[in-house]
Structure formats: C-alpha cells, structure tokens
Amino acid sequence: MFQYPVGRIVESERIAGFLRAVESWPAALVLDGEAGIGKSTVWEAGLQRAREAGMHVLSARAWGAESVRAWATVAELLADVTPDIVAELPEVQRGAVTGLLMRDRLDEPADQAPVANSQVLAAAMLSIIDALEQSAPVLIAIDDLQWLDPSSQAVIGFVARRVRRRTALLLTHRTDADAGHASTAWLHLDSVNGIQRMQLHPLTLGGLHEVIAQRLGRSFPRPTVVRIADVSGGNPFYALELARALGNQPLRSDTELPTSLAELVRLRVGALSDEVRAVLLVTASTSDPTVEMISAAMGASVERTVELLESSEGAGVVTVIGNRVRFNHPLLARGVYTDAEPRQRRQVHRRLADLVAETELRARHLALAATTADPVTLAALDQAAAVARHRGAPAEAAELLELAIGLGADSAQRRIQAADNHIRAGDTGTASSILAPAIERSAPGVTRSVAYLLRSAVLIHTQGYLRGIDDLQSALADASGDAMLTAFVRTMLAFAQVRADLYDEATANAREALAEAERLGVDQLISSALAVNAWIDCLCGRDYDRAAMRRALELEAVELDAPVTLSAGAINAVLLIWTGEVEDAAVQLQAVRDRLLDRGADTEMLWVSLNAVMLGILRGDYAAAAADARDTVERAERLGGAHVMSIALTMRGAVAAYTGDDEAARTDLRTALELANSCRSPYADLASALLAFLEVSVGAYEAALDTLEPMLRVFDTVPGAEFASKGYLPDAVEALVAVGRWEQAEPLAAALEDTGRRFHRPWQLAVGARCRSMVLLAAGKVVEAEAAAAEAMRHHQRLAMPFERARTQLVCAQIQRRRRRRRAAEAQFAEALGTFERLGAALWARRAEAGAGPVGVDADAGRALTGTERRIAELAASGLTNREMAAELYVSPKTVEAHLTQVYRKLGIRSRAELGRVMGRSAR
Incomplete structure (x- = not known):
C-alpha cells in the first residue's frame, strides 16, 4: 500500500562540499538508501576526507544496541575523545562520561554506580564539542542510524539541536521497505539549510x-x-x-500483533522450516544478536546456525553482516516473537539468561522465562531497575519493575518506583494507573503520602493545579508522622494553592512550612520555603522580603537535584522579571539555565524556557524569545498534558502577538485558552491578556474589552496590581479610553500607580503614569496629561523595556499633536517607529507610521481616530472591500470590520458614502 522511493549513492564530491560548509554553519548530511547500495562505503569515505581535512572525528556504528543496552552509540562516540578533554569537564559530566566508558561499573550496586542520564551525557557531549571546536571543525558520524538505541538517540538529538558552529553530522539511514527504520524527527538544526538528505522517509x-x-x-x-x-x-x-x-x-x-499485521509476517516467514523459525525466535528475543550467541542458545554449531540464517536471509527476513544479525524490519522481529508459543519463548529466554552478563539483559531474560516470583528473578529485576534509573533510562527501569509486579511481586513500593520512572519518561497516564492501586491498598503513612505526592504531580501536569491540590492535601495528612516530608509537601501545596488563587490557604501553608523547616534546620528545605513564601507574597499583592530572598539564595544547595519550582534561584529570577528588573533577571535566569544544563536536567528546562520567553519579550529580544518559545513547545509536546500545552502555546502566541503575526497568534492563544480553561490553569488569564493585547495592537478595542471582561469583573477580588496577576491593565486602560469609557479606566490606572509607589516598582510607575496621561487626555486635561506622560518617560529611564517606552512615546506624540506641536509630535512618532521596527513589532510600527501623518479627521479627543483606524478609513473611502483591506493590511476581515465600526462611531456616520465625504474634507 505504501511505496517508499529507492535511494541513490551520494558522490564523494558532495561529501567534500558538505565538509567545507561546516566551517561556517552547523550541518547534517543523511545518506538514505536501501541495503547494498553502498551507504557504509560512502560513510567511510566521508570519515577519511574529514580526517584528511584536519577535522575532529567522533564516529560510531549503531549496531543494534536496543533499549536495554543504553548509551552504546554514545559510548563509541566518546571513545574517540582524548582524556585531557574529559578531565576538563564539570565534575557531574566527567563522572558520567568516565562511568559510561568503564562499563564494568554499571553492574555495581545502585548506591555505588555512577549516576548518569541522557541529559548529563548530552551536556557533556556539548562541552566536549565546544572544546574541540576551538581548534578544528567537528564531525559526528553514525552509520545505520535506524539501529540507534533510544538512550543514545536522546543524547544525540539534544546535541544536534544545540550545536552552534563548525559541527557536522554524517549519518547513514536504511529506509527501503523491508529494512529497519527509526524516525529522525528528533534531529533538528537551527540553520534553515542545515540538514541535507536524499529521499523521503516514512x-x-x-x-x-x-x-x-x-x-x-x-x-x-x-x-x-x-x-x-x-x-x-x-x-x-x-x-x-x-x-x-x-x-x-x-x-x-x-x-501480539493485530491480525492484519500478523498475517503479513506469516506470509514472509510461514514457508520457512521449523528449525529456521527457531533460529529466528532466538534472534528476535535478544537485543544484540550475534551468530555466536544464537548458536550457543540453540545448542548448534556455528556452521549450522549460519546455514539456517542464510536461509532466512534469502527470504528477505534478516541480514547477516559479519557476525551481526538484523531483521530487515522491526515488524518481522515482533511478529516472529509474538507468534511463538509462550512455552517456546520462556525456553529461549531461560537459555539466554545463562549467556548474558549485563545486569539489565539478564534480569529481563530471567523475568520473561519465569512463571512465578522467585527470589533470584525478583532480586535481579530490582537491581536492574536501579541500574537503569541511575543510567538515566527511566522507561526501561519502569518496565523492569512492572515485570516484577506482573510476576506477583506487587508492592506499593514497587508501584511508586515504577510510577516515578514513568513520570520521568513522560508517560503520566501509565504512572497514574499504577499509583491508583498503591494508594488504595496502602495504610495511612509515609508510603501512601509519597504515592499521593507523585500522583499530584501527574494531575497538576495534565489537569491543572486544582486537581493536584486534593492529592497534595491527602499527602499532607498521611505525612504527619514525618516532619521533613510534611514540610516538603506543605511547601508544594502552598505553591499549588497560590496558582489556584487560594491566597489565604497558600499563605498559611507557606508560613507553616517555613516554621517547620526552621525547626528541622535543613538548609535546602529552609531555602525552598523562604523562596515559596516570597513567591506567594508577590502574587498576593504584598511586597516580598528581599533579605529573606537573599538568605534563600545563600542556603540553596545548588548541587542537589531539587525541583526547579522550589529552587530559590529559579523563583528569584521570575520575581525579578515580575518587578521589572529584567537585566538582573536575565543574569539570574542564565545562571539557572547553566546549572540545569551542567547536570543535564533537560525536562526541568521547561521552567527556564517558558520564563525566558516573557523575559525576551520584555527586554526587546524577540529572536531569543522566539527560540525559547520553540523550545517550550518542543518540551511540552514531549511531555504531554493540557496544562503544559496551554503554557507552551501561550508562550508561542505571545511572541507571534508582539511580532505582529496576527493569524498565528490568534490560533495559538485561542487553543491555549481552550486548553487552560479545560484544566482551570492560571495561564488562561495570560492567554486572554495576550489576546486582548493583540486586539489593542490592531485597534479592535471593543474586542479587547470583550476578552478582558472576565478579568475586569473580578478586578477587586485579585490582590495588588503586580505584573504577574494584572499585566493586562495597560491594555484595558487604552481600550476603555478609546471607546470613550475613560471614567472606568481611572481606577485601573490608579491601582498601577499605587502599587508602584508602595513597592517602588518601575514598571507600574511607568505604565501607570502613561495610563493616567491617557485618562487625563480623554477628559480634556491636556496640560495635566502632558505632565503625566513626561513623568512616565522619566520612570522608563530605569526600566529596560524598549517596547513599553516606545508605546509611551506614542502617547506623548498624540499629546503634542493635540497641542498643535507638529514637529515635536512627528519626532516622537519617528523615534517610536524606529524602536518598533528594530524590535520587529510590525503592528505597532504600522501604528507609529500612520500616526506620523496628518493630525486627524477631528481634533476632539472622544472622536480622534487611531493610526490604524485612519488607515482603514482611507482605504474604505477609496472603495476597497473589507477583504481587500484585510489583504492590504495583513489582518483578518473581522478585524477590518471591527475597526470600521469604531470609525463610524467616532465620526458619527453610518455609511461609506458619508465616510468618503468626511475623509475628503480631512484631506483638504
């Protein structure tokens, strides 16, 4: 049904050109093709050319190392690295690399085995590449990418997405219809033309x-x-x-395979003899089959084994290269295995368990050979799961624990361990289903508390804070006999409660957690409690204790693998963003980013990337914000869940809104809002605020107010006027003033200025004064409005937010126009235009450009057109339809219609004929 194109041999000159290009940009060349067309030969030629050119070469063949042999390809790549470079790595990275290369250590007890995971090894590889690039370009070469083990794939994918210069990947990939294939969706480079490939893939x-x-x-x-x-x-x-x-x-x-696929496999292997199928069953039952291993498991001679394998090779089922045996498609291996009788599979695994030495392989074979929970098998599974977890392979660790559970060794502790590993692997659904029986069967106490704590993380991740709070409260009740666990759970509960707008409960729990932590005298617990108290104080409209926050930073044990949401450094970075200290926030957030990268905490980097988006927007670095938004979406898609996807789409929508991509912004923000509302996520308000900002950007003020109406309705019930909780206020003020409801805007502006004065917040002081200026201008108090605008510009001098400053300049320009100071107005418009163009804020650049023209149709404040409204009025007067105007202005027809409604209302007219006459008089 599906036909895949046949590849072609890549000429060696093409490789030479590819290698030359590495000097100027990261690149990847994928050599796709069916078996026997010479991919490996071309690959070898590429390595030779790279070495002749003086490049550093890290090469490996991905020969069938599957999930239970994690890091096989990474280990082979790192074997080409000189010891002096490894010695210069940070301690955590050096330990991971050293432990990986000393594979005999992987069978040590869990408390002695080197702690490593894919993120640590990926961070180490990046550090190594950075060091190598100082002297020459780097080539990472992998042959037969389709056999790459998942753990190595995670590391190499991480590296490929983050190399910045003079690094190339040379990869071969077998893609014919009968051959093994693995998705290469994980391979990305920043350069538009970074990846060269020869054919379409599945x-x-x-x-x-x-x-x-x-x-x-x-x-x-x-x-x-x-x-x-x-x-x-x-x-x-x-x-x-x-x-x-x-x-x-x-x-x-x-x-088992579904009937349709099982029949396809049987058509291929059904005609083979029983002896050949027995050899194939052994081959399908092991992760790294060799002729010698198959021969030993069969109890047959090597010669006879080769003869049987060649029979299946002739049938197109397997390929023998050297002593390695590979199925031509993973579906064939799965079909051969599941089609065999359970008794036959158990016999094969029993023989293989005696032939392998590696802890995880042996445990897996023992489990698949067993029918009861014998102590030897259970001990092997528990040890193997611990090794897999320490090696950073949580999915494999979870599966090993579930094998033990399936054999009858079902305990709450094993379920908790399996669930924890599933959460780390991103499978929250399975984690939740495993935890439910553990919670139901456990007596009140520490074990059940930990189970509730884990399930709360799943619920918060997938369904939002409110669903997770119930389990956190249950965890708190069960932890009453353990003071340290109680303090930790209470801190987590306070963090969740404040995000669910439960301000009093969050404050009480945060205070109690801090008191308990102080009694225990545990520095990291005290640090987290202090930081969460500061976080809650800010969200509750109270000024947080800067001295306490400094103490939290001093006590933080940055070497510990604490949750980033309870990290003093991470919380401090966000508080600095909220209080307008964006330059200091950038330094702090980069320190958190570096720390997480050094220990390879890739999953927790979601916190950094999503906050970095808003920081980049506020600082005017839209390119960085866009990169972090892509990173946020990528991580969210990998993790799954409505809550985290609402966050990611909100961040991407924010960048699109500020850069003027109207359609993309609306799509992302509306989807984010739908997802956030489905799980009652606090990010629903942020998505709504950004949609309102977009409407203000295009002058659709009624639409903006419709979007903001739910938040304005509860304005008095949300404490304070902090950026995090009421960042929408400047847009609400502008929209209310624009539609003539300036009296309703006055208390909003006052709230901003009051918070700014009480807590010395530069953002609130600057935008609050700007909003007051707009209200005064609408009331006809032009002189007072000018003074307020000047005050706003003074506050902007200590606020490194160029977009906000340019937006205030538009208000200053409008005031100058009202005072008939044409040159001063045009100078302000021009400066604002320059800032918007430099930032890439297309919609606001058009507003500034339109504002620099004639004064307007009517000087009356209540009827003056905005720049966008004037432009649409001129186009409509010229005879263009709404759809034609939408195409001209790069907005939607509905946006044009909303603008025209405003124009008609302000000008007191009802038809386009009247509009033509009014605009004609204005032009004269």
Whole structure:
C-alpha cells in the first residue's frame, strides 16, 4: 500500500562540499538508501576526507544496541575523545562520561554506580564539542542510524539541536521497505539549510501521532507512540493497525500483533522450516544478536546456525553482516516473537539468561522465562531497575519493575518506583494507573503520602493545579508522622494553592512550612520555603522580603537535584522579571539555565524556557524569545498534558502577538485558552491578556474589552496590581479610553500607580503614569496629561523595556499633536517607529507610521481616530472591500470590520458614502 522511493549513492564530491560548509554553519548530511547500495562505503569515505581535512572525528556504528543496552552509540562516540578533554569537564559530566566508558561499573550496586542520564551525557557531549571546536571543525558520524538505541538517540538529538558552529553530522539511514527504520524527527538544526538528505522517509513520530489522532480520534502517551513507531518502522498503515489493536493497553515486548499485521509476517516467514523459525525466535528475543550467541542458545554449531540464517536471509527476513544479525524490519522481529508459543519463548529466554552478563539483559531474560516470583528473578529485576534509573533510562527501569509486579511481586513500593520512572519518561497516564492501586491498598503513612505526592504531580501536569491540590492535601495528612516530608509537601501545596488563587490557604501553608523547616534546620528545605513564601507574597499583592530572598539564595544547595519550582534561584529570577528588573533577571535566569544544563536536567528546562520567553519579550529580544518559545513547545509536546500545552502555546502566541503575526497568534492563544480553561490553569488569564493585547495592537478595542471582561469583573477580588496577576491593565486602560469609557479606566490606572509607589516598582510607575496621561487626555486635561506622560518617560529611564517606552512615546506624540506641536509630535512618532521596527513589532510600527501623518479627521479627543483606524478609513473611502483591506493590511476581515465600526462611531456616520465625504474634507 505504501511505496517508499529507492535511494541513490551520494558522490564523494558532495561529501567534500558538505565538509567545507561546516566551517561556517552547523550541518547534517543523511545518506538514505536501501541495503547494498553502498551507504557504509560512502560513510567511510566521508570519515577519511574529514580526517584528511584536519577535522575532529567522533564516529560510531549503531549496531543494534536496543533499549536495554543504553548509551552504546554514545559510548563509541566518546571513545574517540582524548582524556585531557574529559578531565576538563564539570565534575557531574566527567563522572558520567568516565562511568559510561568503564562499563564494568554499571553492574555495581545502585548506591555505588555512577549516576548518569541522557541529559548529563548530552551536556557533556556539548562541552566536549565546544572544546574541540576551538581548534578544528567537528564531525559526528553514525552509520545505520535506524539501529540507534533510544538512550543514545536522546543524547544525540539534544546535541544536534544545540550545536552552534563548525559541527557536522554524517549519518547513514536504511529506509527501503523491508529494512529497519527509526524516525529522525528528533534531529533538528537551527540553520534553515542545515540538514541535507536524499529521499523521503516514512512518517516521523509527530506525523504518526497526527495520523493516529486524526484517524482514531485519540492520542497515546509519547513512549507508546515511540514504540509504535519502532515496531511499524514509520509505516502509517502498520502504525494505525498497531494503535487500533492496543486500545488502552501499553505496547509491551509480548504484545501480539493485530491480525492484519500478523498475517503479513506469516506470509514472509510461514514457508520457512521449523528449525529456521527457531533460529529466528532466538534472534528476535535478544537485543544484540550475534551468530555466536544464537548458536550457543540453540545448542548448534556455528556452521549450522549460519546455514539456517542464510536461509532466512534469502527470504528477505534478516541480514547477516559479519557476525551481526538484523531483521530487515522491526515488524518481522515482533511478529516472529509474538507468534511463538509462550512455552517456546520462556525456553529461549531461560537459555539466554545463562549467556548474558549485563545486569539489565539478564534480569529481563530471567523475568520473561519465569512463571512465578522467585527470589533470584525478583532480586535481579530490582537491581536492574536501579541500574537503569541511575543510567538515566527511566522507561526501561519502569518496565523492569512492572515485570516484577506482573510476576506477583506487587508492592506499593514497587508501584511508586515504577510510577516515578514513568513520570520521568513522560508517560503520566501509565504512572497514574499504577499509583491508583498503591494508594488504595496502602495504610495511612509515609508510603501512601509519597504515592499521593507523585500522583499530584501527574494531575497538576495534565489537569491543572486544582486537581493536584486534593492529592497534595491527602499527602499532607498521611505525612504527619514525618516532619521533613510534611514540610516538603506543605511547601508544594502552598505553591499549588497560590496558582489556584487560594491566597489565604497558600499563605498559611507557606508560613507553616517555613516554621517547620526552621525547626528541622535543613538548609535546602529552609531555602525552598523562604523562596515559596516570597513567591506567594508577590502574587498576593504584598511586597516580598528581599533579605529573606537573599538568605534563600545563600542556603540553596545548588548541587542537589531539587525541583526547579522550589529552587530559590529559579523563583528569584521570575520575581525579578515580575518587578521589572529584567537585566538582573536575565543574569539570574542564565545562571539557572547553566546549572540545569551542567547536570543535564533537560525536562526541568521547561521552567527556564517558558520564563525566558516573557523575559525576551520584555527586554526587546524577540529572536531569543522566539527560540525559547520553540523550545517550550518542543518540551511540552514531549511531555504531554493540557496544562503544559496551554503554557507552551501561550508562550508561542505571545511572541507571534508582539511580532505582529496576527493569524498565528490568534490560533495559538485561542487553543491555549481552550486548553487552560479545560484544566482551570492560571495561564488562561495570560492567554486572554495576550489576546486582548493583540486586539489593542490592531485597534479592535471593543474586542479587547470583550476578552478582558472576565478579568475586569473580578478586578477587586485579585490582590495588588503586580505584573504577574494584572499585566493586562495597560491594555484595558487604552481600550476603555478609546471607546470613550475613560471614567472606568481611572481606577485601573490608579491601582498601577499605587502599587508602584508602595513597592517602588518601575514598571507600574511607568505604565501607570502613561495610563493616567491617557485618562487625563480623554477628559480634556491636556496640560495635566502632558505632565503625566513626561513623568512616565522619566520612570522608563530605569526600566529596560524598549517596547513599553516606545508605546509611551506614542502617547506623548498624540499629546503634542493635540497641542498643535507638529514637529515635536512627528519626532516622537519617528523615534517610536524606529524602536518598533528594530524590535520587529510590525503592528505597532504600522501604528507609529500612520500616526506620523496628518493630525486627524477631528481634533476632539472622544472622536480622534487611531493610526490604524485612519488607515482603514482611507482605504474604505477609496472603495476597497473589507477583504481587500484585510489583504492590504495583513489582518483578518473581522478585524477590518471591527475597526470600521469604531470609525463610524467616532465620526458619527453610518455609511461609506458619508465616510468618503468626511475623509475628503480631512484631506483638504
């Protein structure tokens, strides 16, 4: 049904040109093609050319290292690195690299094994590449990318997305219809032309996810989609059949293929003899099959084993290269395995358990050979799960623990460990289902408290803070006998409660958590409690204690792997953003970013990336904000859940709104708002505020007020006028003034100025004075308005927010026009225009440009047109339709219609004929 194009050999001259280009930009060349067309030969030629050119070469062959042999390809790449470079790495990274290269240490007890994960190794590789690039370009070369193990893929994908200069990837990829294939959706480079490839591939992971969602009307957790992709080889037909058969069950190693796919496999292998199928079963049962291993498991000679394998090779089932044996498509391996009798599979695994030495492989084989929970198998599984967790392979650790549970060794502790690993792997649905029995069967106490705590993290992640609060309160009740756990849970509960607008409860819990932490005398616990108290004080409209925040930073144990949401450094960075100290915030946030990167905490980088978006916007660095927004969406898609996706789309929509991409902003922000409302996320207000900002940007003030109406309705019930809770106020004031409701805008402006004066907030003082100026101008008090605008500009001098300053300059220019100071007005418009153009704020640049023209149709404040309204009025008067005007101005027809409604109201007219006469008089 699906035909895949055949690849072609890449000429060596093409490689030479590719390698030369590495000097100026990061690049990747993927050599796609079917078996036997010479990919590996070209790959070797590329390595030779790179070495002749003096490049640093890190090369590896991805020979079948599957999930239970994590890091195989990364270890081979790092083996080419000189010891002196490894010695210069940060301690955590150096330990991870050293531990990986000394593989015999991986079987040590969990408390002695080197702690590593994909993020740490990825951070280490980036550090190594940075060091190598100082002397020459770097080539990362991997042969047969389709066999890359998931853990190595995570590391290499991380590195590929973040290299900045003079680094190239040379990859071969087998994509013929009968060969193994793995999605390359994880491979990204910043350069537009960074990746060169020769042919189309089967669907990517994201493509498969979209196809499954569209055809079946449901989504699967990312780990499940990854496994579907692995088994289907990216073939959408195979993937849909697998997804239909799964229902709500996870895809396990023994999950049977649906009938349609099983028949396809049987057509290929059904004609083979029983002896050949027995050899294939052994091959399908091990992660890294070799001729010698298969021979030993079969109890046959190597010669006979080779003879049997060659029979299946001739049938197009496997390929033998050297002593390595590979199925030509993962679907064939899965079909051979699941089609065998359970008794046959157990016998094979029993033999293989005696042949392998690696802890995880042996434990897996023992478990798959067992029918009861014997102590030897359980001990092996527990040890293997600990090793997998320390090696940063949580999905594999969870599966090993679930094998133990499936054998009858079902305990609350194993379920908690398995759930924790599933959460780290991004499979929150499975984590929740595993935790439910642990909670139901456990007696009140510490164990059940931890289970509730874990489930609260799942609920907050997927359904928002309110759903998670119930479990946190249950965790708090069960933790009463453990003072440290009680203080930790109470701190988490306070953080969640304030995000759910439960201000009094959050304050009480935060104060109690701090008191308990002080009694215990645990520095990290005190640091987190102090930071969360400052966070809550700010959101509750109180000034936070700067001295206490400094103490929190001093006590923070940055070397510990504490949640970023309880990190004093991370919370301080966000507080600095909220209080308008954006330059200091940038320094603090970069320190948090560096710290997380050094220890490879990639998942927790979501906190950094989403806050970095707003910081970039406020500082006027829209390019950085856009990059962080892409990063936020990428991480959210990887993690899943309505809450986190609402955050990510809000951030991406924010960048689109400020850069003037009207359509993209509306799409993202409306979707974000829908998701946020579905889980009662606090980011619903931010998405609404940004939609209102977009409407103000295009002059659709009634639409802006409609969007803001729910927040304005509860204005008095939300304490304070902080940026985090009431950042929408400047847009609300401008919209109210524009539609003639300036009396309603007055208390909003007063609230901003009051907060600014009481807490010395530069943002509130600057925008508050600007808002007061607009209200005074609308009331006809031009002199007072001019004084307020001048005061706003003085406050802007200590506020590093160029967009806000330029926006205030537009108000200053309008005041100068009202006072008939044409040159002064045009100078202000021109300066604001220059700032908006430099920032890339297209909609506001058009407003500034339109404002620099004639004074306006009517000098009366209540009827004066904005720049955008005047432009639309002129176009309408010239005879253009709404759709034609929308195309001219790069906005939607509905936006044009909203503007025309405002124009008619302000000018006191009802038709385009009247508009033509009015605009004609204005032109004279």
